[in-house]
Amino acid sequence: MKDGQDERAPLGSLDPEVWDPGFWERFHRRVLARAAGELARRRSSAPRVNDLLLSWSRAVVPAALLAASLGGVLALRGLGPTQEAATLQELLAPEDADLAAALAASATLDAVNVFLADVEY
Amino acid sequence: MRVKALGDADLVGRARAGVADAFGEIVARYMRAAYAVALSVTRRHEDAEDAAQEAFVVSLERLDECRDPDRFAGWLLTIVRNRSLNLVRRESLRAASPLPPDAEYRSERPDRMAERRELRDGLLQALSVLPEVQQAVVLLHDLEGFTHREIAQRLKLPAGTVRSHLHFARQRLRTRLQAHGEP
Structure with a gap:
């Protein structure tokens, strides 16, 4: 279908601007005047940058303090030299004992082996 | 960025935050369409003007209900039509030329x-x-x-x-x- 200007219905006289110059400007102004209260309400309830930063700080600062405290406790417990040395001694002591026992067992085994060699030959 | 260059979705976003320029551009962009739809329902200039103006104010009040801001115009014109129908029902009691x-x-x-x-x-x-x-x-x-x-x-x-x-x-x-x- 052709959509040319010549096919348009002659509706121009329905445009209020034709008989009432400045109609659309006044229309626009009236709507904005009626909407002013709602716009102001929206502006006052919209979050601002300061509010956002404040809301973030409310959550972030306690979390950071908690993390720092936990880190401090872990650092004190995990890196203390006294506890490290004691643990090593505890770990090495049984090994020394086992070694002495093993050496003693080895000496007994040698005597048995000598006796068996004598029996076979 | 000037509001005239913004798309409907951006304008709706700013109007939701109460930016008067953004809402003003919405009104400027769709006031003629709103009037035309209102006129098609009311068939009276004064009623069409009232219904179209009222619809813009209502659309701002309910802007958070506009789920697809890219299709704001269709949503707005639905409000215009409903307000116009309401007006016609109210005005039907009033004899008017x-x-x-x-x-x-x-x-x-x-x-x-x-x-x-x-x-x-x-x-x-x-x-x-x-x-x-x-x-x-x-x-x-x-x-x-x-x-x-x-x-x-x-x-x-x-x-x-x-x-x-x-x-x-x-x-x-x-x-x-x-x-x-x-x-």
């Missing part, structure tokens, strides 16, 4: 005023026989200069249906106007 008061024409000569008023009344009479959707399509296209595609988006109709409505609306308007001696 479809003609505007003479004060509207005070800037013109009396004979010219009468001629314009007669023409406008004839057009409104001719429009009144069309189905509502055809009135809206022909007003948006031939009065407000919207394209088929824009009307299809705004009225949520297929583009082919818009063309068809426009064709039949123009045909019926011409027949009606010729029968009454209009151009």
Whole structure:
């Protein structure tokens, strides 16, 4: 279908601007005047940058303090030299004992082996 | 960025935050379409003006309910139509002449005023026989200069249906106007 200007219905006289110059400007102004209260309400309830930063700080600062405290406790417990040395001694002591026992067992085994060699030959 | 360059979704986002310039641009962009849709329902200039203005204020109050800001115009025109229907129901109790008061024409000569008023009344009479959707399509296209595609988006109709409505609306308007001696 052709959509040319010549096919348009002659509706121009329905445009209020034709008989009432400045109609659309006044229309626009009236709507904005009626909407002013709602716009102001929206502006006052919209979050601002300061509010956002404040809301973030409310959550972030306690979390950071908690993390720092936990880190401090872990650092004190995990890196203390006294506890490290004691643990090593505890770990090495049984090994020394086992070694002495093993050496003693080895000496007994040698005597048995000598006796068996004598029996076979 | 100037608000005129913004798309509907951006304007809606700013209007939600209370930016007056953004809402002002929305009104400037759609006031003629809103008036045309309101006129297609109310068929009276004063009622169409009231309904269109009211619809803009209501749309701002309910802006958070607009789920798809890219399709704001269709949502707005639905509000315009509903407000217009409400107004017609309220006004149906009031006996009124479809003609505007003479004060509207005070800037013109009396004979010219009468001629314009007669023409406008004839057009409104001719429009009144069309189905509502055809009135809206022909007003948006031939009065407000919207394209088929824009009307299809705004009225949520297929583009082919818009063309068809426009064709039949123009045909019926011409027949009606010729029968009454209009151009």
